[in-house]
Amino acid sequence: MASFQVADASEYLAITGWGIDDVKLAKKAWVFMGQQCKKFSISPVNYEFEVHTIFILPAVFTIGPKITAAGGEESDRKDLEAQLLLYAKLIAPLHSSRSHVQELVKGIIEGETRVLAAELTMKEIFKGTKTFKEKVFNRVQLELNQFGLVIYNANVKQLVDVPGHEYFSYLGQKTQQDAANQAKVDVAEARMKGEVGAKKREGLTRQNAAKVDAETKVLSVRQQGQGLKEEAKFKAEVQVFENERAAEIAAAKAELAMKKAGWDKQAKVAEVEAAKAVAIREAELQMEVERKNAMRQTEKLKAEQLSKATVHYDTQVQESNAQLYSRQKAAEAKLFEQMRVAEARKAQADAHFFEQKMAEDAKLYAKQKEAESVGLVGKAKTEYVASMLQALGGNYHALRDYLMIDGGVYAEMARINAGAVNGMQPKISIWSNGGGADGAGNAAGEAAAGSALQQVAGVYKMLPPLLSTVHEQTGMLPPAWMGALPKDDAATN
Incomplete structure (x- = not known):
């Protein structure tokens, strides 16, 4: 039997059992017989508490299993699976009892906070609160890695003094006072800077104005000289350009004459090459004719040899097929014989199994019938006891006495007592269940009623003298449920 299990978006399946070495994590899977499947949530949970060390650290941590890989590499994916596996083994079974996880996280934070606080002074903790918090988070995360947990968010409120130790409050007051004094100093410095800056600005304005006037005059003279230099440079460049153009024209004429001579040479060489190419082509065509003749002779010889080889190959193939066919038939005959033997063995096994099954069914049927008979x-x-109780009018004590008499309990008691007084001279008492009028009354009652009630009543009357005699001869008292012996004065009377 198998069932298909599917986890929610914020859940995973942890499967163990048959066919799985350790624990298998999946979002959906078939769960077979011999396997167990548990769902666990991967949603992060908020844990709010106060860590008490040499100070009080109120904190709210959002902690949960790691569900995203650091990168897209195969090693990152395997690391994520390992973290989820750690969480499924160690924390997920206890996730329902959130207090356990909260105590675990609180213990780690308290331990790391105490260790870190021991390494710093109170002033360093107060001045570098942000750095102190970051160090606490990093150390706590290192400890949570072994449980497959990661801190998604952590919010630590202002550090609070332990009652009786107001160090942080005094440092805060000192900081406020220092800030107020520093603000006063800053205001005075700002006023001084404003007045000095105004005077400096006024002087700099006058200096810059004079400087700009001087630079303007120098710039105008410099611009006039630069214009004259540019004009002379332009004339020189025009002359150079004209000379370069004349040289380029002469070079072009010389290059044209060289190209004409080259073209004449190429034309004459082309005529010679054309004549030689015709002769070469005639020789090549003659060689192609000879080669075709040789190929024709070769193909003819190949055809003759191929026909002989084909006949020989077909003969060998037929002989091989005949041998293969005979071997296949022999193998099929042997396989058929083995199948018949296996079928015979299977039939014998089925018959033996059916015989055993019928024997077991017969035993089971006999036991069922025996149980039914007992029932x-x-x-x-x-039904017999119920009918007797109804006949006795619901008198339980009368029914009990009758059953004891019918079961021979009193006869067995008398036999045991007789064996105990054998060889002695006991006191013999003789009694009856009444006579005379009572006997006549009983006879009339039996004739009238025709039931066993009168007989039971007669036996019941015999019990007191019987129990009295047993007590006198053996000293044994009757059990409490049978009644008590009469007292001495009652017996005497």
């Missing part, structure tokens, strides 16, 4: 006997006894 019927018990039911009959129950």
Whole structure:
């Protein structure tokens, strides 16, 4: 049997059992017989508490399993699976009891905070609160890695003094006072800077104005000289350009004459090459004719040899097919014989199994019938006792006495007592269940009623003298449920 299990978006399946070495994590999977499947949530949870060390650290941590890989590499994916596996083994079974995880996280934070606080002074902690918090987070994260947990968000409120130790409050007051004094100093410095800056600005304005006037005059003279230099440079460049153009024209004429001579040479060489190419082509065509003749002779010889080889190959193939066919038939005959033997063995095994099954069914049927007979006997006894109790008018004590008499309890007691006084001279008492009028009354009652009630009543009357005699001869008292003996004065009377 198998069932298909699917986890929610914020859940994972942890499967163990048959066919799985350790624990298998999946979002959906078939769960077979011999396997167990548990769902666990991967949603982060908020834990709010106060860490008490040499100071009080109120904190709210959002902690949960790691669900995203650091990168897209295969090693990152394997690391993520390992973290989820750690969480499924160690924390997920206890996730329902959130207090356990909260105590675990609180213990780690308290331990790391105490260790870090021991390394710093109170002043360093107060001045570098942000750095102190970051160090606490980093150390706590290192400890949570072994449980597959990661801190998604951490919010640590202002550090609070332990009652009786107001160090942080005094440092805060000192800081406020220092800030107020520093503000006063800053205001005075700002006023001084404003007045000095105004005077400096006024002087700099006058200096810059004079400087700009001087630079303007120098710049105008410099611009006039630069204009004259540019004009002379332009004339020189025009002359150079004209000379370069004349040289380029002469070079072009010389290059044209050289190209004409080259073209004449190429034309004459082309005529010679054309004549030689015709002769070469005639020789090549003659060689192609000879080669075709040789190929024709070769193909003819190949055809003759191929026909002989084909006949020989077909003959060998037919002989091989005949041998293969005979071997296949022999193998099929042997396989058929083995199948018949296996079928015969299977039939014998089925017959033996059917025989054993019938024997076991017969035993089971006999036991069922025996159980039914026991049940019927018990039911009959129950109905018998119920009918007797109804006949006795619901008198439980009368029914009990009758059953004891019918079971021979009193006869067995008398036999045991007789064996105990054997060889002695006991006191013999003789009693009856009444006579005379009582006997006549009983006879009339029996004739009239025709039931066993009168007999039971007669036996019941015999019990007091019987119990009295047993007590006198053996010293044994009757059990409390049978009644008590009469007192001495009552017996005497």
